[in-house]
Amino acid sequence: MHLVVVSRIYLPEPSAASFFLSAVAGELSSRNHEVTVLTAAPPRGYAMPERAERIRTFPVLRDRTGYVRGYLQYMSFDIPVFFRLLFTKRPSAVLVEPPPTTGVMVRLACWLRRIPYVYDAADLWSFAAGHATSSSLVLRTLEELERRALSGAQRIVTVSDEVKERIVAWGVTTPITTTGRGADTSQFHYSPAPSKPLFLYAGSYSAWHGAIVLADAFAEFLTSHPGFTLRFVGHGSELESIRERADQLGIADAVEFADPVPPSELNAQLSAATASLATLLPGGGYEFAFATKTYSSLASGCPVIFAGPGPTAAFLARVNTEVHAGAPVAYDPAAIAAAMREIADAPAPPASREQLAAWADEHVSMRAAAERAADAILDVANGATA
Incomplete structure (x- = not known):
């Protein structure tokens, strides 16, 4: 099958999302599926890694620290990725990473093409947003976008039972698989080194x-x-x-x-x-x-x-x-x-x-979490909903 991952951040840019999504893509590839990643062009100085999955990048706006964060920065990824997903080779399923704005764009594109998608609820952005803004309008809008991104998915994968409980309390009825996360132990491992203060x-x-x-x-x-x-x-x-x-x-x-x-x-x-x-x-x-x-x-x-x-x-x-x-x-x-x-x-x-x-x-190796996520994605691709 052909499977697509949509995320504003991916390897070689280091982040928890990058490590997890690349582990999932690697697991799907190891099962002989074709995987395409639609992501942002990495910051300057990062070399694209050699991977089994095909990584397709597109230029985006970044903040002054080089991160894709903020309304304009998200839009610079979300709007193009809507069209990129519309015209990419038809996938059997899509895995999408937050923010919720990306989730909503993927929901719309997948609805138009009748493609099922899986939402990776590693975080609930509308809860965290209360620390970034006091605008009730912004918070209500973000919560509505997040609900739509979650409820439109055929499956949700999430990091913990605590996040799962919050999603269920919202009234979202989409089946949820708790995958956990873990560490990519192929990259993070014991390496003897002189101790530093x-x-x-x-x-x-x-x-x-x-x-x-x-x-x-x-x-x-x-x-x-x-x-x-x-x-x-x-x-x-x-x-x-x-x-x-x-x-x-x-x-x-x-x-x-x-x-x-x-x-x-x-x-x-x-x-x-x-x-x-x-x-x-x-x-x-x-x-x-x-x-x-x-x-x-x-x-x-x-x-x-x-x-x-x-x-x-x-x-x-x-x-x-x-x-x-x-x-x-x-x-x-x-x-x-x-x-x-x-x-x-x-x-x-x-x-x-x-x-x-x-x-x-x-x-706590990420291998097991990636296997559980891959199982959930393939269930959705094969037509299973729970």
């Missing part, structure tokens, strides 16, 4: 992540442990707020901001870091979200300090019963600083990191 936040840091708390925590930590660095790798709408807060606290020289890097480079940084960091803002209506960046860190053998509510804290607590995975703590600067001090004073030795990576490869 470094705490690493890798991935997006939007308002609903609440990563600004890390500036206060790190400032408190530095009073007893000078010489460490806090590094943010990725894109985020909170970048300027975090930078300003670091300036106010007098720690700007110890806080770094870097653009996204290829998986191999991020794996090397995680392998050398004292620990990785992840946060989720309490009381923001997005407590059901899972910090998927946790998986890549564990697969690299790097312990995680997670601050906030939701399923990530419970997950780390469970993993800690088997291997040393890090520390789930309260969303509080003092609690985060205490966790930093504890791991800085007793860093994970190489044997512990190797054991952690081996555990991740066995239990």
Whole structure:
């Protein structure tokens, strides 16, 4: 069969969506299906990888950080992809990645061509949007678009049961498959490296992540442990707020901001870091979200300090019963600083990191999630609805 993936972000641009979608495409290709990816042209400096799937790109607008984020940026992808999907070789099914505007365009194109589609509900954007805007009109519009994108699909795949429950509570009756996510352990794995006095936040840091708390925590930590660095790798709408807060606290020289890097480079940084960091803002209506960046860190053998509510804290607590995975703590600067001090004073030795990576490869590899997603897509392509 011919299957199409539609996403504004894909390899070689690093992101959780890129890693997952490429794993799904690879799984479908390994089953001898033809896969075409309709995506955006990557930022300058990224070389297109050699892949089994056919990756077709189109120029898009990007924000000043190089990310496809914002109304105009989304439209620059969504409008062309509508026509691209109309005129591409007829697929048996389509897998579409958020934002909801892309989902609605895919719904319309698929309706016109009578093609079934699967919606990847990794996030629920209308919940997160409350941190980016206070406009009730914008929020209502986005929620309606997201409902339409979800309800028009023949199947939904999602990251967790918590997200599934939110979708069901909306009254969406589309069958839902919880695939999970996991780490691409072909790219994230234990790689022995000299340890560095470094705490690493890798991935997006939007308002609903609440990563600004890390500036206060790190400032408190530095009073007893000078010489460490806090590094943010990725894109985020909170970048300027975090930078300003670091300036106010007098720690700007110890806080770094870097653009996204290829998986191999991020794996090397995680392998050398004292620990990785992840946060989720309490009381923001997005407590059901899972910090998927946790998986890549564990697969690299790097312990995680997670601050906030939701399923990530419970997950780390469970993993800690088997291997040393890090520390789930309260969303509080003092609690985060205490966790930093504890791991800085007793860093994970190489044997512990190797054991952690081996555990991740066995239990949270993206392979199984990709297989479940591929099964769901092929069910839809074959006419099954549940």
